[in-house]
Amino acid sequence: MGFTIKDIAYIAKLARLELSEDEIEQFSSELSKVVDYFNQLALFEEEEKEIKTLPSVLERDDNISVSLSQEIVLSLFPSRIDNFLVVPKVRKEE
Amino acid sequence: MEFNITIGLEVHVQLKTATKIFCGCKYFFGATPNTLVCPVCLGLPGALPVLNKKAVDLAIKIALSLGAQIQERSVFARKNYFYPDLPKGYQISQFEYPLAIGGELPLTDNPKKKIRIKRLHLEEDAGKLLHELPGGIKSSDSLVDFNRCGVPLVEIVTEPDISSPQEANDFLQTLHQMLIYTQTSEASLEKGSLRCDANVSISPSHSSKLGVKTEIKNLNSFKFLQKALEYEIDRQVEVIRSGGQVIQETRRFDARTGKTYPMRTKEEAHDYRYFPEPDLPPLEITNQRIKEIAMTLPELPWQKRTRFVNHYSMTYNDAVILTSFRELAIYCENVLRKAGKIEHKKIVNWLKTEFIKELRNYKDFKYAPSEANLVKLLQLIETGRISHTAAKEIFEKMWGNNTKDPEQLAKEMKLLQIKDTTTIEEWVNEVISSYPQQIEDYRKGKKKIIGFLIGKVMKLSGGQADPRLVRELLSKKLNSN
C-alpha cells in the first residue's frame, strides 16, 4: 500500500508532528512498509475463530485504591495555579 | 413553509461506582483538583487499564432497562485526539462493537411514542477544563483538573426519532427518572453526572430529505436543552427562509443570551482514527450474567405507571405524579394496598394533594408518617369520625414524627367527631328550648331555618359533633312534636 505525500502530511498534522519535506518523503515509504506488514498478517484470517475464543477481558472488583499524593501530582505539572495544571488557552471566545 | 423537526440525542451518564473504570481511584464531584488521580488515569507511561466489573454491571443494567440487546462480545477502542483534558492523547471508548444496540424509551407525556435507542457503549470520562481562574477571574490560559479522567460513562445514542424540543426534554426527564429508579447513576445535570448533546435538523414538510444538522454540545439542564433546541430550530428556519443553507457544525448554548453559537473546531477534529485498544481484550458477556443482572432490575417508572392505571383505576396523569420517584411510588402503593375498602380515588386524591404538599415542605421522605398511620387517618375520615378539614390539620402534625397515631392526635386536638346520640340529643334539646321563635317559624314551614339551628348545636359541641347526626336528630325532634 502506498502512502502519498498528502497522506503523510495529514497524519502528521493529526499527530501534532512537525515534519520537514524530506521527512515526509522518507515516511511515505517507511510507513507503507509497516502497513504492508499487516497485509501479511491478514493471511492468518483463517485462524480468526481461534482468536475469538481468547479469554474475555479481566474485570476487577470496584475497590478503592490509594491515588497519587498531591505532592507527586503537582510535581508533574510544568506550570500550575493552585492545584490546577496550566495550559495554553484552548477555547477562543467569539 | 412548514418544517419537520428531527432531533437525536447523545447522552453521557456517569455510573455510580466507587472507583473509576480502569483504575482504583475514587471520584466525587467537588474534590480538590488533581487529588483523585493515579498513573493509569493520568496516562503515565507503562500504566495499564483494568476494567471495573461494577461499571460493566451498571451499564448492562441500563441497557436492559432500555430493552437493548447486550452484545455477547464488545470491543474497547482508542479514540485519538489531542486536548488538554485527555492526558493519554486518546479516550478508551467502544466504537465498532458497542456493549449494546437497539432498545427504546417511552416518553412520559405521550407514552405511545417510543424513542428508539441506536447504541449504548462504555467509555471513560475526560478531565475538566476551566477557562477562567477560580473566582471567575479572566485568564489568558486554561486550567486542567484531571480528577474526572477515567470516571465510567455510558453513552446512549438515540435514533433521530424526537420531533420537538418538548419531546427532547421529556426523553431526558424519563431517562433521568429511570437512572434514579435503577440506582445506576446519580444522574445529576448540575454535577455533570448526566450530560446531553443534541443533533437537530429541519426540512420542509413536503420534502422527504433530511435537512443539514447541527450539534449543540453540553446542555446541562432540562430547561437549557429545550431552550437551546427552540432557539436553534428558529435560527435554522430563519436561515432557510432567507434563502440560505444550514451549515453542518457544532454549536454551544449560552444560557445568559439564550442563543447558540458556532464552536471553533478544526475540520479534521472528527477523524479519531479509532483502533482496538491493545491493552484490553474484548469484553464477553455471558447469558448467565445478563440473567443475574436482569433479576436486580426494579419495576421501571413507565411499567409502574401502566400497572397503577390498571390496578388502582387511577388516571394516567395521577400515575405520573405518584411514580415520579421510586420511594414515593412504593409508599403510595403500600397505602393503597393497606387501605382496605376505602375507594382508590379518595386515597389517590389525598396522596397527590395533601401528601405531596407536605413532602414539598419537608423535602425529605424520612419525615413522612408511616403508611399504616396514613391509612388510619384515611379510615377516620371514611368512618366519619373526623371531618376532611380536621384530617388535614391532623395530617400536618403527623409529619416529622411518623409514629404519631392519628386517632390519638385527633383526641388531643379535640377533632374527633362526637357520634354519641345521647350527648348530641342533650345539645339539640338545649337549642330547641333556647330558640322558641325559630322553632315556631320552622314548624310553620320556614324549613331553611334548620341550618341556623344546626349551627347552634355545632357551636355547643365545640365543633365536634358529627354534622350529619346533628341534622338527623334535630329534624326528627322538630318533626315529631
Ligand SMILES: [Zn+2]
Ligand atoms: Zn486513577
